[in-house]
Each structure stands twice: as structure tokens, then as C-alpha cells.
Amino acid sequence: MHTDQATAEAPLQQYNKSKLLLKDIFYEETNAEYHQAVEKARTAVTDFLHNTRQPFSGIKPADIQEAVYGVDLDRPLTGYDALLEEVNELYIRHATAFHLPAYIAHLNCPVVIPALAAEVIISAINSSQDTYDQSAGGTFIERRLIDWTANEIGYTNADGVFTGGGSQSNLMGLLLARDHFAVKTLGHHIKEDGLPVQAPRFRIFVSDKAHFSNQKNAWLLGLGEQAIVKVKTDGRFRMDAAALRTAVDKELGQGNIPIAIVATAGTTDFGNIDPLQPIADIAAAYQLWMHVDAAYGCGLLLSNKYRHLLKGIEQADSVTIDYHKSFFQPISSSAFLVKDKSSLQLVKHHADYLNPEDQDYDELPAQINKSITQSTRRFDALKLWCTLRLMGKHKLGVYTDMMIDTAAATAALLHQDPEFDLLSSSDLGVLVFRFRPTGIVTDLSALNLRIKQALFFEGTCIVASTKVDDNFYLKFTILNPVTTVSHIREMLGVIKAKGYSLV
Numbered sequence: 001m002h003t004d005q006a007t008a009e010a011p012l013q014q015y016n017k018s019k020l021l022l023k024d025i026f027y028e029e030t031n032a033e034y035h036q037a038v039e040k041a042r043t044a045v046t047d048f049l050h051n052t053r054q055p056f057s058g059i060k061p062a063d064i065q066e067a068v069y070g071v072d073l074d075r076p077l078t079g080y081d082a083l084l085e086e087v088n089e090l091y092i093r094h095a096t097a098f099h100l101p102a103y104i105a106h107l108n109c110p111v112v113i114p115a116l117a118a119e120v121i122i123s124a125i126n127s128s129q130d131t132y133d134q135s136a137g138g139t140f141i142e143r144r145l146i147d148w149t150a151n152e153i154g155y156t157n158a159d160g161v162f163t164g165g166g167s168q169s170n171l172m173g174l175l176l177a178r179d180h181f182a183v184k185t186l187g188h189h190i191k192e193d194g195l196p197v198q199a200p201r202f203r204i205f206v207s208d209k210a211h212f213s214n215q216k217n218a219w220l221l222g223l224g225e226q227a228i229v230k231v232k233t234d235g236r237f238r239m240d241a242a243a244l245r246t247a248v249d250k251e252l253g254q255g256n257i258p259i260a261i262v263a264t265a266g267t268t269d270f271g272n273i274d275p276l277q278p279i280a281d282i283a284a285a286y287q288l289w290m291h292v293d294a295a296y297g298c299g300l301l302l303s304n305k306y307r308h309l310l311k312g313i314e315q316a317d318s319v320t321i322d323y324h325k326s327f328f329q330p331i332s333s334s335a336f337l338v339k340d341k342s343s344l345q346l347v348k349h350h351a352d353y354l355n356p357e358d359q360d361y362d363e364l365p366a367q368i369n370k371s372i373t374q375s376t377r378r379f380d381a382l383k384l385w386c387t388l389r390l391m392g393k394h395k396l397g398v399y400t401d402m403m404i405d406t407a408a409a410t411a412a413l414l415h416q417d418p419e420f421d422l423l424s425s426s427d428l429g430v431l432v433f434r435f436r437p438t439g440i441v442t443d444l445s446a447l448n449l450r451i452k453q454a455l456f457f458e459g460t461c462i463v464a465s466t467k468v469d470d471n472f473y474l475k476f477t478i479l480n481p482v483t484t485v486s487h488i489r490e491m492l493g494v495i496k497a498k499g500y501s502l503v
């Protein structure tokens, strides 16, 4: 060894020896550090449960922005106590508390504890689900859960993959619909050759209450939002099957090319389920791909009492499932399923370094062959696995039933009360309504908007809203089995009191 080289390396070696440099890396020498960090983080979470009495602190954007931008990212903190104190100030203290009944706004479920235990394992071991050499057991746990979900849907020859969310799953549904149509009808392979000349005339039918991801996805797929045909809905805001047939005929009459129908099983705004069987009949008659967006309504798969509402889902060519909406899973946890496993071949891409074409996939399976939007991918499936293994499907189904029953009771309360207009009952747990003060003539849209905003910044009760025919309505999304009718009564009282105070 040359002496001058040894001298140059000395400070680094010294640092190494003291273990200071590597103390933040998760490996066998740093178990104590890891324990300490996780224990303090866990304490921060239990403090959040203990201290949080309302769903939101009410902090204004300017104040939280100032706090976050006031941090000097180039000056690290001294230890975990300081770190967690800062995280608490910047984030936890102002985090929206989905577990409280007074959070009743969007499709955010409370999470189950076995899934939280799984999260500890997932992030530390950090498997990536793309190939077998990065996740052996994980590959098969994911496959087994896809098979389990497929079986619950009623599929017998299915396949699928976990995704980051319902929007991604819907994208996969429309991608397969588009490419399948092009191959089958035009003999054209979009993956290799790009869009065919007929593509601007491709049409996809959704209800006027379908999720906006369909529009974005049509755009991403090169068809443009113009490809989306919105079919009108019935009195409960479900796709009108007769109107669907008329819409398909009309597009055909204009020389356009229908390729797919997206039925929504559980609309975001009303929690109602499109008529799946009649839509399946129309899809079959016109040979259209049928995708069911069950991002929200998938929870019905768990229920003995209400499973019948999904009748016909088994006829869909593909299905979107959001476990993070309706299976009490932490974000992200979602899946895309296809009825015929061979259709997923369309998304296979071979990269020589990851999944070379000459590889035998029965020997070394690779989930990356089924995923279009992610290569490196979290082992989210472990959360659902731990949930099912510890709690079982039946208990989750009872939670689902409890929420539906609470929503039905809430609908009855709103219906009876002359100071509230309720727009529709729900198959699941969403109620769209507005406050109408008795004996006072006022702009109801403006009043209800002010109620919502005031409650949000007071943090007492977080409700959502939507517009129907340009009128502003409040929206409850009941997704928490802990929420009871008496919680709901209390919130309706708060809304009324706020409403009268504002007129």
C-alpha cells in the first residue's frame, strides 16, 4: 500500500469505525437505532389518536405553507425527538382524522390494525413486486389474493395485478378494451404500431356520474376526452340502460366506433350501482368490452347481506377494485382484474435485464408482465393478506353491512326532516342533501357552500359537496363502522345550527 493513499483515506475510515456514518442505514448493526425510531414514531401516532378530538385543526393554507417553507432542509435535526416534534407541528397535528365519525366527507376509510402491522414489515423489508428475484413469497401472496378476489367476483379463468389506485386500474381496463378491439376487429397492434387511423372515432360509454378518471384515461390513451360518451342516469343517478342502447345506436349511426362501456358499481357521488346485468346484455349484443369500476362498491363482495347488488359483475371483461376505499386498507391498495387471463398478455413487455423473452415464467414468475404503470412496486398485497388472515372476510363484511345500515338510517332521518332535501337513497353510504331553513327565502347553494366552508375551518365536522344541475349540495360519505346514527344526528344538528347562524 502506498503511504500517501492510506493517509488520504484515514478520516473516512475513522468515521466508519465509529459507526456514525452508517448508523441511519437499516441493517443488522443498527437494530437499536431502528427500534428507537419506530417506537418514537409509534408514540407520535398514538398521541395523534389520543389528542385528536375533531377531524381537522382548521389551519389555513398560508399558515401551514409558511411553517413548511420555514424549515431549512440543509440543516439536519439532532435526533428523533426533534424530528418527530417537527413532523407533529408540520403534519400530524393538522392531519385530517379519517377515523373520527365527524369526518364524513370523501371515500377515506378508517384502516384496520393488521394492515398497519403489515405496513411496518412492507416498508422495512422493502420487497419490489416486479420479479421473483425481488419478491418470492410476495409474488405468490399477490397472486393468491388476485385469485381470491377473482373468485369473489365470480370469475373462473381470471388474472390481475395490484395497482396504485382505482384511476390506474381504470386506465388498464380502457387500455385493454382499446387494444383488444384493435387486434380483434382491425387486426391492428397498437402496442407496436401506434393508434390506427380509426382511433379518433373510438367511443367509450360511461354514465354522467362516472368517475372523472375515465376522461383522463381516454386522453392518456390518445383517444381524447371526445371519445367519452356520457349516458344519462335514472332517478337514483344510475346509468339508464335504455339510454345506453340509444347512445350506442346513435354513435354507430354517425359512423363512430363503440369499443367499451364502463359501468360504475358504486358512484363516487351517490354510492349507487349501475344496472350491471342489463349493461352486460348490451355489451354482449354489440360486442363491446365491459369494464366495471367497482373502486367503491367492491366492499359489497364482502357482504352476505348485500352481495346481490353486484349481480352481473362476473360478466364484465375487467374490474377495478380499491381495497383502500372499501376493504379498510391503508393507501395504496388496489387491483385490476380481467375475466380472461389471456387478455393480460397485451401488456407484456420484455426488458432484457428484467424479464427476458426466453425466460420460463412458470419457473421464475414476474408480476411486471401484468403491470403497465409501475415497475418497482410496493408489496401492498401483504396488508390485505394480514387483514384476511387475522380478521377473515366475514368480519369485514359485517363492517360493510353496518355502514350501509347507518346510511339507510341517515337517509330516513334526512327524508323525514323538512329542513333537509335529500336527493337520493344510496346502495352504499353516500347521501347528497342540502339544508333548507324553514320560513326563510335565500340562495340555498350559497348558504350550503358557506355551511361547508365554515365547518371545515372550525374543524368540527368535515362534509363533502357536489353539484347537481348547477345546484350546490352537501355530501356525507359514511365509510366508518364506528359511526352510529347518534353521531349522524349530532352532525345534522351542527349543520342546522350553522345554517341558521349564517342566514
Ligand SMILES: *Cc1c(COP(=O)(O)O)cnc(C)c1O
Pocket: 107, 164, 165, 166, 167, 168, 170, 211, 213, 264, 266, 267, 268, 293, 294, 295, 296, 322, 325, 334
Ligand atoms: C375513488 C374512485 C376512483 C379512483 O380511485 P383512486 O384509488 O382514487 O385512484 C375511481 N372510480 C370511482 C368510482 C371512485 O370512487
